Amino acid sequence: MPTRTADLAYRRAETKRRRRELIAVGVAAAVLVAFVLAQTQLPPLSQHTSLVSNLAVISLFNLSFLLLGLLLFLVGRNLVKVIFERRRGLIGSRFQVRLVAGFIAVALVPSAFLLYVSGVFLDADIAGWFKPEYQHVLDDSLEIAKTYYLNSANNASHFARGLAEQISSRHLLAPEQRGNLKDFAEKRQQEYNLGTIEVFSADRKLLLIALSPRTPTGIGVAPDAPMLHDTLKGQVMTRTDRLGNSDVIRGSAPIYASAESDNVIGAVVVDYYLPRSVVARAAGISKSAEDYSQLRILHQPILNSYIITLVLIGLVVVLLASWFGLYLARGITVPIKRLLQGTQAIAGGNLNYSIPQHGDDEIGRLIGSFNQMTADLRASAAELEHRRRYTETLLGNVSGGVVGLDPEGIITTINPCAERLLGLEAGKVIGRHYRNVFQASLVHTLDDTLAAATRPAESRATIKTEVGGGEAELMMTTSPLSDESGEPLGSVLFFEDVSQIAKVERMEAWREVARRIAHEIKNPLTPIQLSAERMRRQLVDKSGSSSPLVEECTRTIIGEVEALKRLVNEFSAFARMPHLTPAPGDLNQLANDTVAGFRAAHPGVEFGLGLAPDLPQLMIDREAMKRALVNLLDNAVSATTTYNHNGDKPQVEVRTAVRADKGLATLEVCDNGPGIDPRLRTRIFEPYFSSKKGGTGLGLAIVSAIVTDHHGFVRVTDNKPRGSRFILEFPIRNLQFAKAAG
Numbered sequence: 001m002p003t004r005t006a007d008l009a010y011r012r013a014e015t016k017r018r019r020r021e022l023i024a025v026g027v028a029a030a031v032l033v034a035f036v037l038a039q040t041q042l043p044p045l046s047q048h049t050s051l052v053s054n055l056a057v058i059s060l061f062n063l064s065f066l067l068l069g070l071l072l073f074l075v076g077r078n079l080v081k082v083i084f085e086r087r088r089g090l091i092g093s094r095f096q097v098r099l100v101a102g103f104i105a106v107a108l109v110p111s112a113f114l115l116y117v118s119g120v121f122l123d124a125d126i127a128g129w130f131k132p133e134y135q136h137v138l139d140d141s142l143e144i145a146k147t148y149y150l151n152s153a154n155n156a157s158h159f160a161r162g163l164a165e166q167i168s169s170r171h172l173l174a175p176e177q178r179g180n181l182k183d184f185a186e187k188r189q190q191e192y193n194l195g196t197i198e199v200f201s202a203d204r205k206l207l208l209i210a211l212s213p214r215t216p217t218g219i220g221v222a223p224d225a226p227m228l229h230d231t232l233k234g235q236v237m238t239r240t241d242r243l244g245n246s247d248v249i250r251g252s253a254p255i256y257a258s259a260e261s262d263n264v265i266g267a268v269v270v271d272y273y274l275p276r277s278v279v280a281r282a283a284g285i286s287k288s289a290e291d292y293s294q295l296r297i298l299h300q301p302i303l304n305s306y307i308i309t310l311v312l313i314g315l316v317v318v319l320l321a322s323w324f325g326l327y328l329a330r331g332i333t334v335p336i337k338r339l340l341q342g343t344q345a346i347a348g349g350n351l352n353y354s355i356p357q358h359g360d361d362e363i364g365r366l367i368g369s370f371n372q373m374t375a376d377l378r379a380s381a382a383e384l385e386h387r388r389r390y391t392e393t394l395l396g397n398v399s400g401g402v403v404g405l406d407p408e409g410i411i412t413t414i415n416p417c418a419e420r421l422l423g424l425e426a427g428k429v430i431g432r433h434y435r436n437v438f439q440a441s442l443v444h445t446l447d448d449t450l451a452a453a454t455r456p457a458e459s460r461a462t463i464k465t466e467v468g469g470g471e472a473e474l475m476m477t478t479s480p481l482s483d484e485s486g487e488p489l490g491s492v493l494f495f496e497d498v499s500q501i502a503k504v505e506r507m508e509a510w511r512e513v514a515r516r517i518a519h520e521i522k523n524p525l526t527p528i529q530l531s532a533e534r535m536r537r538q539l540v541d542k543s544g545s546s547s548p549l550v551e552e553c554t555r556t557i558i559g560e561v562e563a564l565k566r567l568v569n570e571f572s573a574f575a576r577m578p579h580l581t582p583a584p585g586d587l588n589q590l591a592n593d594t595v596a597g598f599r600a601a602h603p604g605v606e607f608g609l610g611l612a613p614d615l616p617q618l619m620i621d622r623e624a625m626k627r628a629l630v631n632l633l634d635n636a637v638s639a640t641t642t643y644n645h646n647g648d649k650p651q652v653e654v655r656t657a658v659r660a661d662k663g664l665a666t667l668e669v670c671d672n673g674p675g676i677d678p679r680l681r682t683r684i685f686e687p688y689f690s691s692k693k694g695g696t697g698l699g700l701a702i703v704s705a706i707v708t709d710h711h712g713f714v715r716v717t718d719n720k721p722r723g724s725r726f727i728l729e730f731p732i733r734n735l736q737f738a739k740a741a742g
Contacts, residue, residue, distance in 0.1 A: 079322065096325075096333060103325035104318055111314030115307070122306045149249065152272045153238040156251025159192050160270040161236060164253040167199070173255065173266050178207070185210040195248070195271040196220065199255075202265050204228060221269050227252055231267040247274040335367065342370055351378040401474075401495035407488050409433050409450070421474060421495050422465065439465055449478045450491060463495075472497055580621040580709050587667055588615055590622060591654045594629050598652075602637050608653035615656050615665060618730060620710060628706040629654075631699040632669040632726050639673030639724065648672065658732075665730045672723040681716050703728075 082100055085093040163185075167173060172181040185197045189210040197210040204223040221228055227237050231252040239250045248271050255266035338355045345353040351374060357367045401418030405411060410433055414426050422438065429437045434446060442463055449461045463474045475496045481489040535554065588611040599607050633652065640650030655668040676684065685704040703726075707714045712730040719725040 093333075099328060100322050100325040103321035107318045107321035108314070111317055115310045115314055118310050119307050122303060126303050126306075149240065149247075152249045152274070153240065153251065156249050156270045156272050157236050157238050157253065158251070159188075159194060160251040160253035160268050163188060163197065163270065164255045164268045165259070167266070167268065168256050168258065173199075173201070173207070182208050182210075196269075198269040198271075200228060200232075200267045200269070202232060204232070207266070215271070220271075221250065221252075228267060228269070231269075232264055234262070234264055248272070249274065339367065339370060342374070346374060346377065351381050401493075403434075403493040403495070404490060405434060405450070405493065406490040409435065411437060412490065418493075418495055421472065421497055445476075446493075449476060580624055582619040582621055582710075584617045585620040585622050585625070586615075586617055587620070587625075587656050587665065588612070590620075590626060591629065591656060591667065594626055594633065595654055598633050598637065602641075605637055605640060605650045605652055608651065610653060610655035612656045612658050614658055616658070616732065618665060618732070620730075621706075624706045624709070628703040628728070629667070629669070631703050635699060636669055636671035636673065636724075640671045643673045663732050665732050667728040667730075668725060670719045670723060670725045672719065675718060675722060675724050676716055684716065685714065 079100070082093070082096050086097050166188075167181065167184070170180075170184070171177060172184055181199065185199060185208055188194070189197045189212060193212075194210075195212050195215040198220055199207045199209075200223070201207055206220075206223065209220060227239050227250065231237050231254050234254050236254075237250075237252045241248045241250065250269060250271050252267055252269045254264040255268060257263040257265050335355075335358075342353050342355055353374060354371050355367045357364050357371065401421045402413065402415045403411060403418050403422075404413030410431065411429050412431075414424065414429060418424070419426060424437065435443050438446060442465060445461055445463055449459055460475065460477050463476050465472055465474060477494040477496075479492045479494070481492060483489055591611060592609065595607050595609060598605075633654075636652045637650075640652060643650070651672045653668075653670045655666075655670070657666045657668070658664075659666060685700050704714050707728050707730075710730055712728060714726065714728050717725045717727065
C-alpha cells in the first residue's frame with residue numbers, strides 16, 4: 001500500500017538521521033580520546049618542545065572547540081525539540097521532559113564535580129612548568145650567544161679599519177707595491193687569526209685574498225655585494241651570512257688615499273668563520289628560548305584545552321543520558337503521536353495515511369481500527385473523484401458553453417466551449433466574481449438575468465460579445481440551483497452561439513426588403529426613361545434642332561435612370577438568390593479561369609495564383625461560386641487601383657489550400673490595397689453596408705450568402721505587409737466529391 005510505503009520511507013529516513021548522529025558522536029569521542037592521548041604524551045620542557053608540537057596543541061584545541069559546538073548542537077537540538085513538543089501540548093511530551101530532565105540531572109551533577117576537581121589539579125600541575133628559574137636560565141644563555149656574535153662583529157670591523165689605515169699609510173695599493181700588499185695581508189691574517197682578508201680596488205676589482213687553511217673556500221664577498229658598495233662610499237660595515245650550517249661574520253672598511261683625504265681608493269673585508277659546532281649551540285640556545293616563550297604564551301590555552309576535554313566528555317555523558325531518556329519515552333509516546341498525526345493528516349485530506357501495527361495490545365487494536373477507517377474513507381473519496389471526472393467529461397463534450405456560479409456570483413465551473421465563446425481561460429476566472437471577468441457590456445445584462453433566475457423558472461437573454469476581434473451573438477439561458485431543502489446553491493449559465501442563425505434571418509429579411517424595393521422602383525423607371533427620350537424627339541422635330549440645355553437634361557435623366565436600373569438589378573439579384581445546384585467542381589480551375597478574365601480586363605494590375613495541387617474536387621455550384629469570386633476580385637481591383645502605392649504596382653493574388661488537420665478547403669483573395677478598418681470587419685458582410693463611395697453594399701453580402709449556402713465561412717484579415725485578405729473556408733466532409741462516386 002502507498003501509505004505503508006510512505007511510513008517505511010519515513011522510518012528509514014529517521015533511522016539514517018539517528019545513524020548520522022551516532023557517527024558524529026563517535027567521531028567526536030574518538031578525536032577527544034586522541035586529544036587526551038596527545039596531551040599525556042607531550043614531551044617535557046627539558047627536551048625542547050618544538051613549534052610543531054605547540055601548533056598541534058593549538059590545532060587540537062581548535063578542533064576541540066568545534067567538537068564542543070557540534071555536541072552542543074546535538075544536545076541542544078534534542079532538548080529544543082522536546083521543549084517545543086511540550087509547548088505544543090503533544091501527547092507524551094510531559095513524560096518525555098521529565099524523563100530526559102532526570103537523566104540529565106543524574107549525569108550532570110557528578111560530571112560537574114569531576115570537572116571542578118580536575119581543573120584545580122591541572123592548574124597546579126601546568127603552573128609548575130613555567131617557574132621563573134627556567135626563564136632566567138634561558139634568558140642568560142641567549143644573552144651570552146648574542147654577546148659572542150656582537151663581539152665577533154666588532155672585532156671584524158676593528159681589524160678592517162686597522163688594516164685599511166695601514167694599507168693607506170704604506171701606499172700598498174700602488175701597482176709596484178702589490179707584492180708587499182700580499183705579504184702584508186697574509187702576515188696580518190695569521191697574526192690576527194682571521195678567516196679571510198680581501199682587498200678590493202675602487203672599481204670593485206679583487207686585488208688579493210688571504211685565506212686561513214681552516215676556512216673553507218667560497219666565502220668571499222662578491223664584487224657586486226651591497227656591503228662592498230656601501231664600504232666604497234666611505235662606510236664601515238658588519239654583516240653575518242649563512243654558509244651551509246656555519247656562519248661568517250664580516251667587517252669592512254674603506255681605504256683612503258691618505259689620512260687627510262676623503263678619496264676612497266679601495267676597501268678591506270675581514271671575515272670570521274664560525275664552525276658548525278658553535279653555530280649549532282647558539283641556534284639551540286635561541287630556539288630553546290623561543291620555544292619556551294611560545295610555550296608560556298600557550299600556558300592558558302593548554303590548560304583550557306584540558307578543561308574543554310573534560311567538559312566535552314561530560315557533555316557526551318549528558319548527551320547519552322538524554323538520548324537514553326528519549327528512547328525510553330518514545331517507546332511509549334510514539335504510537336500515540338502517530339495516531340494523532342494520522343487524524344491530522346486525514347483532516348487535511350491525506351487519505352493514504354496508514355500506521356504500521358505492532359503487537360495486539362490495546363494500542364495495536366486502536367491502530368488497526370484507525371487503518372480500517374482510513375480505508376473506508378479512501379474508497380468513498382475514490383467514488384467521488386470518479387463522479388467528478390465523469391461530470392467534467394460530460395461538460396467538456398457539451399456543444400454549448402456552461403458556466404457555474406455560486407450564490408455570491410463567484411465562478412465555480414466553466415467548460416471549454418464557454419471559454420471559447422466568451423474568450424476566457426478557466427485558470428484565470430475560476431474563483432473570481434463574474435463582474436470582474438466578463439466584458440463590461442455583458443455585466444448589466446447578466447445582472448438582470450441572474451436577478452430573474454432567482455425565481456424558480458429559468459430565464460433567457462440574447463447577448464452580443466466580441467471574441468477574437470469579431471462580434472458574436474449568444475443566447476444565454478440562466479437556471480437557478482437549489483438543494484433538497486430549497487436552499488440556493490447558485491446558478492448555471494448556458495451559452496449557445498446563434499450568430500449564424502441570426503445572420504441567416506437578417507439575410508432573409510434583407511432579401512425581402514430588396515425584392516420590394518426592386519418591385520416598387522423598377523416599374524416607374526421605364527416610363528420615365530421613355531418619356532425623356534420622347535420629349536427630346538418632339539423638341540427636335542418642332543425646332544429642327546435641340547438646345548444644349550435640353551440635351552443635358554435629357555442625358556442626365558436617362559443616365560440616372562440607367563444607374564437606378566443597375567441598382568434595382570442588384571437588388572433583384574440579391575433578392576432572388578437561386579437555390580444551389582451543387583456538382584463536382586474544381587476550385588483551382590474556377591480560380592484560374594476567373595483570374596484569366598480579370599488579367600485581360602485590367603492589364604495595370606498584377607494578378608498572382610497560388611493553387612494547391614492536392615485540393616480535392618468539391619460539391620459546388622460553379623456559377624454561384626464564380627459570382628462570389630468575381631465580387632471579391634472586383635473589390636480587390638477597386639481597392640488596389642485607387643490606393644497610392646508609392647510607385648508599387650497594384651497586386652491581387654488568389655490562393656487555394658487544404659487544411660487537413662481541420663478538414664477544410666480554403667480560397668483566399670489577397671490585395672495590397674489600403675486594407676479594412678478592424679472596427680468595420682464585423683459589418684462589411686451585412687447588406688447595404690459599404691465602406692467605399694458609390695458602393696451598393698451588396699457585393700460582400702452576396703459573397704457571404706453564397707459561402708453560407710455552401711456550409712462555409714468567410715472572414716477578412718490583414719494582408720502582410722499591407723492590404724486585405726478574404727478567406728473562404730469550406731468543410732471538406734460536406735462538399736468533397738466522393739471518389740467512389742466518380
